[in-house]
Amino acid sequence: ELLQKVTKQNIWLHVSPHLIDLRERMQINGQLVEQEVFVEALNILYPAIQTVADSFFWTPSYYETTPSLMYLIFAMKQVDYAIVEVWCGGLYDGTNVSGKAKYCIITKQWYDHMEIVGESMTEITRNDAGIITPWSTIITLDHETETSNEIIDYRCKKQNAKKILF
Numbered sequence: 831e832l833l834q835k836v837t838k839q840n841i842w843l844h845v846s847p848h849l850i851d852l853r854e855r856m857q858i859n860g861q862l863v864e865q866e867v868f869v870e871a872l873n874i875l876y877p878a879i880q881t882v883a884d885s886f887f888w889t890p891s892y893y894e895t896t897p898s899l900m901y902l903i904f905a906m907k908q909v910d911y912a913i914v915e916v917w918c919g920g921l922y923d924g925t926n927v928s929g930k931a932k933y934c935i936i937t938k939q940w941y942d943h944m945e946i947v948g949e950s951m952t953e954i955t956r957n958d959a960g961i962i963t964p965w966s967t968i969i970t971l972d973h974e975t976e977t978s979n980e981i982i983d984y985r986c987k988k989q990n991a992k993k994i995l996f
Contacts, residue, residue, distance in 0.1 A: 839910035844900055844925070846915055856900055863903055871902045897924035921960025934961045936970040939978045952977050959985040967992045 840858055848854035853862040875898055883889040890898075904912060916923050939955050947957040955978040962968055962985045972995060973979050986993045 840907065842904055842907070842909040842912040842914075844912065844914040852896070855896070856903055858907055858909060863907070867903060867906060868899075871899055871906060875899055875902055894924050897927070900925075901927070916958075916961055920962070921957045923961070926961055926963075932963065933967045933969065936961070936968060936982060938971065939973055939975070951975050952981070955981045962986055962989050962991050964989045965991065967994065969994045969996055971996050 843857040843860075844855055845857075846855055851862065853865070853868055856863040856868070875895070878898075879890050879895060900914075914925050916925050920926055936958055939951055939958065941951075941954065944954070948954050955973075955975075959982050962982070966989065968982070968986055968991050970982055970993065973982070983993065985991070
């Protein structure tokens with residue numbers, strides 16, 4: 831019944847990286863977002879990017895701008911569900927702004943993006959566990975290090991998140 835309900839909805843899919851066209855990251859029901867919608871959203875977002883760039887803050891990076899563009903298109907297209915891949919860790923990731931209840935999948939902890947997320951497995955897992963927000967449901971596995979398991983368990987408890995072991 832749930833599957834039938836979901837298949838009648840607009841489902842957004844965000845994946846990375848893209849190979850040819852940035853819109854590969856922004857699909858609705860298996861189709862790339864139309865070029866016209868993409869350009870319209872970029873034209874709406876650009877003044878905000880310029881305002882921040884002209885302020886005493888900083889020029890927004892690609893990894894800050896692209897999620898903003900993605901969420902704007904979500905709103906414009908009125909998607910019902912979004913499947914969003916976290917880009918580089920969880921705690922400070924540009925995709926980690928959703929205030930709605932969500933399902934999160936935490937895969938095997940690995941030594942990648944260490945220049946951003948940390949050099950030790952403890953630092954990496956703490957960062958990845960940043961996607962665990964209040965009342966979310968976490969789907970994960972039994973990790974190779976007990977520390978990774980403990981960090982994820984602690985974050986779930988702190989955020990009242992439900993953990994499902996896969």
